[in-house]
Amino acid sequence: MSKLNELTIKEAQEGLRSKKFTAVELTQACLDRIKERNKDINAFITVCEESALEEARIADGLLNSGQDAPLTGIPFSVKDAICTAGVRSTGSAKILDNYIPPFDATVIGKIRKQGGVLLGKNNCDAFGHGASNENSMYGPVRNPYDLSKVAGGSSGGSAAAVADNMSIFSIAEDTGGSIRQPASFCGMAGFRPTYGRNSRFGIMPMASSLDTVGPITKTVYDSALIMQQIAGADSLDATTIVDSAPDYLKNFEQDLKGMRVGIPKEYFSALGGPASGGEFKLDDEVKEITAKQIDKLKELGCTIEEISLPHTKYAIAVYYILVPSEDSSNLGRLDGIRYGSRQKGKDLYDLYATSRAEGFPEEVKRRILIGTYALSAGYYDAYYKKAQTVRTLIKKDFDEAFKKVDVLITPTSPFAAFGVGEKKDDPLAMYLADVMVSPAAIAGVPALSVPSGKNAAGLPIGVQIIGSRKNEEAIFRVGNKIEIRG
Amino acid sequence: MPLSTQEVKKIAQLARIKLTSEEEARHAETISAVLDYMNILNEVDTSGVEPTFQVTGLEDVTRIDEPRDCKITKELMAQMPEVENAELVVPGVFAGTEEE
Numbered sequence: 001m002s003k004l005n006e007l008t009i010k011e012a013q014e015g016l017r018s019k020k021f022t023a024v025e026l027t028q029a030c031l032d033r034i035k036e037r038n039k040d041i042n043a044f045i046t047v048c049e050e051s052a053l054e055e056a057r058i059a060d061g062l063l064n065s066g067q068d069a070p071l072t073g074i075p076f077s078v079k080d081a082i083c084t085a086g087v088r089s090t091g092s093a094k095i096l097d098n099y100i101p102p103f104d105a106t107v108i109g110k111i112r113k114q115g116g117v118l119l120g121k122n123n124c125d126a127f128g129h130g131a132s133n134e135n136s137m138y139g140p141v142r143n144p145y146d147l148s149k150v151a152g153g154s155s156g157g158s159a160a161a162v163a164d165n166m167s168i169f170s171i172a173e174d175t176g177g178s179i180r181q182p183a184s185f186c187g188m189a190g191f192r193p194t195y196g197r198n199s200r201f202g203i204m205p206m207a208s209s210l211d212t213v214g215p216i217t218k219t220v221y222d223s224a225l226i227m228q229q230i231a232g233a234d235s236l237d238a239t240t241i242v243d244s245a246p247d248y249l250k251n252f253e254q255d256l257k258g259m260r261v262g263i264p265k266e267y268f269s270a271l272g273g274p275a276s277g278g279e280f281k282l283d284d285e286v287k288e289i290t291a292k293q294i295d296k297l298k299e300l301g302c303t304i305e306e307i308s309l310p311h312t313k314y315a316i317a318v319y320y321i322l323v324p325s326e327d328s329s330n331l332g333r334l335d336g337i338r339y340g341s342r343q344k345g346k347d348l349y350d351l352y353a354t355s356r357a358e359g360f361p362e363e364v365k366r367r368i369l370i371g372t373y374a375l376s377a378g379y380y381d382a383y384y385k386k387a388q389t390v391r392t393l394i395k396k397d398f399d400e401a402f403k404k405v406d407v408l409i410t411p412t413s414p415f416a417a418f419g420v421g422e423k424k425d426d427p428l429a430m431y432l433a434d435v436m437v438s439p440a441a442i443a444g445v446p447a448l449s450v451p452s453g454k455n456a457a458g459l460p461i462g463v464q465i466i467g468s469r470k471n472e473e474a475i476f477r478v479g480n481k482i483e484i485r486g
Numbered sequence: 487m488p489l490s491t492q493e494v495k496k497i498a499q500l501a502r503i504k505l506t507s508e509e510e511a512r513h514a515e516t517i518s519a520v521l522d523y524m525n526i527l528n529e530v531d532t533s534g535v536e537p538t539f540q541v542t543g544l545e546d547v548t549r550i551d552e553p554r555d556c557k558i559t560k561e562l563m564a565q566m567p568e569v570e571n572a573e574l575v576v577p578g579v580f581a582g583t584e585e586e
Contacts, residue, residue: 102561196542209540238547239540317524328501335502337576342567348577349502357504362512365503369494369513370520372501383524388537390530395538427516428523444541469541 004029005165009074009222012168016063016073023063023073026168027056027117030075034119034166041142043151043161045080046088047120059115071229072115077167079158080121081128082213083202084108087118091204092136093126095340095359105202106237107171107213107230114229119167123157126361127331128178128206130154131433134424135363142420143185145459149417152182158216159186163460169217169226173203175210176319177437180449183216184412184462187451189483190216191223194470195444196241198227199234207326208239210319210441220450220479224248227472246473256481257301259474262405263294266312267436283415285455290411293452293463293482297409300481305405309397314390315439320431321374321387322442327364328371334359366427395443402468407478410436412449412462436464446472450479488518 004026007015015021031049038044052075059073078084081091083101085108090096104112112118125135133141133156141156143149144164151160158170159182172179174192183190191214198213205211215226231245268282268290298304336342336355343358345351360368374383401408413436423429440447446469449462463482467475491510494517498505505513556562568575 099565100561102558102565196544235549238549239542239544241542242544311530314527314530317526320520321524321527336567338574339562339565339567345577348579350504351577352502353499353504356502360503362509365498365505365509366513366516368501368503369497370517372497373489373493373517373521376497376500385537386527386532388539389532389535390527392535392538393530393532395541428519431520 003165005033005168007168008218009168009225010219012074013070017068023056023059023117024053026073027052027075027119030119030167033164037164037166040147041144041160041164042123042139043141043157043164043166044077044120045090045092045123045138045157048087048118051087052117052119055115055117059117062115069114070225071111073117075117075119075168076111077119077122077158077161077170078108079124079155079170079172081124081173081204082108082171083204084118084121087121089121090138091127092124092138093360093364094137095334095336095355097341099340101202103202105213106199106234108202110230111171122155122161122170122172125154125156126364127204127327128154128173128175129327129363129367131177131181131430132418132423133157133182134420135361137361140420143417143459145187146417146457148419149459150185150420152185152417154178154182155216156182159183159188159190162186162188162216162218169215169222171213172216173206174212174214174441175206176323176441177434179214179216180412180437180447180462180464181434184449185417185460187454187460188216188218189220189223189451189479190214190449191227192441192447193227193231193472194241194446196239197231197245197446197470197472199237199240201234201236205330207323208330209326210323219485220448220476220483221252223448224252224476241470248473248476251473252476252480254477255301256297256478259302259407259478260405261294261297261302261304261478262307262401262408263304264309264312264401264408264410265306266309267410281414282411286411286413286415286461289452289455289461290409290463294409296482297478307401307404307408309401309439311390311394311397312439315394315442316432316435318387318390318394318442319434319438320370321383322391324367324371325374325384326371328368328375331364331368363427391442394439398440398443398445398468406467406471406474408466410464410466412436412464416455416457416459416461440466445469446475448475448479450483451485452482453484489514489521
């Protein structure tokens with residue numbers, strides 16, 4: 001058997017129930033791995049050694065008395081932009097360096113109530129702003145497969161922690177690719193649910209009309225298993241979907257005969273647009289690996305059809321108007337007044353401006369500035385309203401596509417993990433890294449990044465499966481049949 | 487249309503963020519490049535297209551607006567930067583004027 005910290009959720013569940021090991025032993029194995037590796041990878045900002053072992057002891061009690069739930073005794077970690085009661089949650093920004101939320105995010109509460117063991121908080125780009133995890137005020141996260149490469153972002157710490165067996169799974173947040181892209185860079189399964197499927201209550205809001213919460217796991221099965229536990233309406237989030245979530249495991253193993261798979265041609269041609277550095281080609285190895293996965297689907301009895309999503313190339317421009325606009329509004333709450341760190345100021349204005357200057361990294365400031373500009377009188381129609389209108393067209397592209405096919409398959413990222421520092425000084429190049437993950441987010445449809453093997457340099461490559469709104473089961477079924485672990 | 491450092495200064499003031507002059511210059515340069523890229527949207531004919539502000543299809547989700555007991559008052563107070571006699575201390579609102 002593998003080392004305990006290397007187990008999947010499913011394997012850990014079986015081991016705990018058959019008494020092969022205890023939750024304390026499983027938790028200790030993860031904590032030992034964190035101690036050994038976190039100094040190199042920097043996937044954790046906060047490690048809860050004592051409370052994790054205490055929670056594991058309680059979980060062992062529940063398991064021994066037959067009061068266990070599916071996630072009892074499973075050690076997990078949480079992106080630091082998601083609130084955890086009693087455990088410091090910084091959002092990777094110094095303005096919340098000492099912030100201890102008095103409540104759990106709804107999804108985290110669901111897991112902890114079952115006896116899930118919280119190992120600690122994962123590093124991320126501050127408030128989710130980034131595609132490389134280099135915009136954290138706690139240092140970049142390194143890719144476990146090659147420490148000179150980024151782990152992806154914004155949930156880089158979550159993906160790296162699970163990939164490096166420090167954590168059995170992580171709960172993260174995906175606004176425009178923040179779960180899927182790092183999962184792809186680190187060889188993990190990363191799932192963005194339909195907008196509204198999981199409660200957003202207790203996540204630090206970035207762009208409220210796009211934010212979603214989902215899992216990063218070692219297998220597609222584990223992602224479905226987590227969704228089974230965290231999905232559903234919440235009175236604390238009025239945008240949650242009211243009809244009950246499906247049974248994600250019921251048809252999980254069903255074969256794919258007759259499944260209609262669409263290949264959006266725009267994802268395989270040059271994307272990005274006319275601006276300097278804006279246009280780049282899909283990496284050959286990524287293209288090849290994606291093509292192999294498509295061949296596999298053909299062998300499994302799927303029908304393959306080329307389709308068109310004509311507004312794909314406008315997605316990044318739409319995304320980087322909408323997100324900074326909503327960001328600038330949401331982050332107004334961080335002003336040093338009611339919580340978080342407060343700097344001295346000679347008057348109220350000075351207190352606000354200094355607290356925010358000291359507490360935010362450069363990219364957070366940039367996004368607030370772009371958003372403030374885009375929403376200001378005279379520019380609202382040209383930027384924000386225009387973007388929301390093009391959003392309608394992007395959403396319509398998906399609606400039309402899903403009349404013809406059940407799922408779409410694309411690369412998750414045009415390239416494998418890039419070098420630490422490579423794009424850091426070019427915000428536009430970094431924004432364009434989201435080119436294949438942001439369209440689904442804009443349309444609010446679910447998508448999964450499936451581990452699909454490695455390139456010649458040994459870096460993981462992910463393939464993305466996009467489904468229609470609320471049809472998450474089809475995505476899991478397809479992902480299950482094509483995932484390539486390790 | 488490039489953004490000048492003067493405009494960056496104005497936006498930063500509206501957004502309540504103090505910037506150094508190096509930061510102003512850098513934001514002017516990088517935000518100008520981003521805004522320039524956004525011009526790609528002008529290619530799209532959006533006449534007669536309605537904006538999409540949210541994708542849920544939900545409308546007017548309401549709840550009764552009434553006070554509820556707060557069970558975490560102590561924990562909330564513990565997060566406040568400055569407390570005196572169980573009250574949050576803030577600087578006077580009218581004590582100073584905005585910087586220009």
